[in-house]
Amino acid sequence: MTTFLTPRQRADRTSAAVEAAVEAGRGLGLTITGPTVLHDVFSVVVHLAPSPVVARIPTVLSRPDDLAALARRQQDELDVTRWLADRNIPVIAPSPLVPREPVQHDGYSMTFWPFVEEARDREPDYVENAESVADLHAALRAYPGHRLEFLSAADPRFIADSLVLLDRHPDLIGAAELDRARREWQVLEPLVRSRSAFETRFPGIDLQPIHGDSPPANIFNAVDGDLYADFELVALGPVEWDLAALGPEHEAAYNRGARRNGMRPLDKEVLAFVNAVGMLRVIAALTLVPQLPELMEYLGPAVDRWQTTPFAGGMNS
Template sequence: MGPLAEGAFRVLREVCEDLGIDHRDAELLRVRSNAVFKLRSRIVVRIATAPNARTRLPLVLAVARWLAQQGFPAVRPADEISDQPVTHEGRVVTFWHYVPASGQPTTTELGEILRSLHLLPVPPVALKRFADPLAELRGTVDGSAVLTPCQRAWLRDRIAELSERWAELDMDGSPVLLHGDAWIDNLLRCTDGHVVLCDWDGVAVGPREWDLVHTYHGQRRFGLSAADVDAFADAYGSDLRSWPGYSTLMEIRDVYAVGIHIRNAGADPFSRNELPRRLDSLTRGEQHTRWYMSEPATVSP
């Protein structure tokens, strides 16, 4: 078990003991930007590390409750645990109802659910406006101890260039409610067959293109097929590839996707290996080098 997981287990144990929650036999589901555990009570515990988690997560919970009122298929907070979120030693902890998953969702279903999300009104919650996708990465690069001077200089220049190009993009339509990380792995198929969206940490108000680009980027970097992307576009009702800002948005998404591994490389062996893979391909201008969400040996080609 690596340092990230060890630290997350300690936080889980201490928070659950403070709240009188049984944490025995807790199962670690994921540890990256969040550590995610499933308890025997079928509660999911999410432990966040992002610098803005303390101010952001109350809004995430508020949006999740509003989505429940709208009948939208999303994960639900475990509101039987009061006074969420809980802060412990700089980590911010939230509790959610577990969704038993069965089978792999399709990009058609992802396109359909995003179309429904983007047709909703903006909720009465003080959500941030999604104005600069690389703002957090800018701070991560400046404060990182794992980057070489050359890597840091390249990233600073690239972020500055892409931020200028982002500001010049002509977005299509009014701002909408964004999921913020609308990747196929954040869609769960329930045992009754319907699908729900999870991981709302990036929820915001902004251009719909940001939610759409994840699937197209999945073909470039993470193994989705052209048929997957075609099915997604058909289900959503428009194809991002026909938008003039497509190439710029894909380049922004490429650079954005190194941020988590810069933040985690000091403590996570996988991020330590994945970071140079991503940076090397970016600095060489390689647009189709395969990237990974987990160790390559566990990922299908």
């Protein structure tokens, strides 16, 4: 049976992450007397008050021992957000009060950002956000993304490893569902791991730097205006990846923004592909449930919906 993190263990993990961030922040010269946790799901996000600095410490990880890989991804995020800010794109950029690099302390790898006040009285408009993503893509096209990996946001190693590990967790997914996921991955994996295979399957689909993690849901409602945020999965890929699983209304909104920017509309076949890969990431995320038990409330219904969708998004036809 699967062993889940207890509430006490969860609280201890949060406390340890906060303590690591405080010690690291003080080591960088920040004055910290009243750290306040702002967010605690996949990462602990803590305001290092009274300094106007927020530390983000990933705590729910597929490979918690591989801090080097995490730091490389964090450096990509720091670099691209600084680049966007330098071009006056509305984005949460790295804090100017500390060096622009990940900091490792007590087994955690963290990044530092400015404290931005949230407009809590304003509900996000995700359809409007989807249209705005086209503006972000237009800006990112000029980013020198030679360091970005093709579809690293999909994390194919995580998917492949998880489809093996889930044998040990029959209480998280049934045998028939796991078998389907593995067969789908056989179809989709070559297109995720190989840029040339993707380009052969989808000729004419341009690749560019993309946000990587559903940017319509990661636009921060700041008091002074919306800001693009959370580029933790920034990658090279098709723009469709950033609209995966959002549905026709959001796709139509993005296409309006694309036309405004002189860019191509979303491609239906590529959308089917990224939606299928995204669902396998949902299956893979079941392996994170022991670290974050409430995650099952969201993943369970998604797995149920996945079983009603075409096999591998129709990529096997």
